[in-house]
Amino acid sequence: MTVLDDWQDWIRLSDLQEHAWWTGEVVDEHSLLAWQDADGLWGALIKKDGLSSESQVIRVHGEENVLPGAKQLSDLHLWLANSFPKSD
Numbered sequence: 001m002t003v004l005d006d007w008q009d010w011i012r013l014s015d016l017q018e019h020a021w022w023t024g025e026v027v028d029e030h031s032l033l034a035w036q037d038a039d040g041l042w043g044a045l046i047k048k049d050g051l052s053s054e055s056q057v058i059r060v061h062g063e064e065n066v067l068p069g070a071k072q073l074s075d076l077h078l079w080l081a082n083s084f085p086k087s088d
Contacts, residue, residue, distance in 0.1 A: 057076065
């Protein structure tokens with residue numbers, strides 16, 4: 001998975017997926033993740049709490065605005081869990 005930091009990347013993913021990722025969202029408060037699997041290109045809008053290691057999945061979409069299945073959601077949650085700092 002890749003975190004898309006550049007506004008132009010948000011627009012490119014929106015064009016590829018036919019889904020407007022920025023609508024109603026504040027870019028500075030959210031992260032957009034992108035990844036590809038056997039079922040296509042996926043994007044996930046994540047709101048990260050700056051005071052903790054908690055993230056909230058706002059929405060997930062695939063190409064042609066397809067909703068994710070169990071595999072995509074599982075992959076996303078595993079990636080998020082592995083991205084948190086490990087406690088001693």
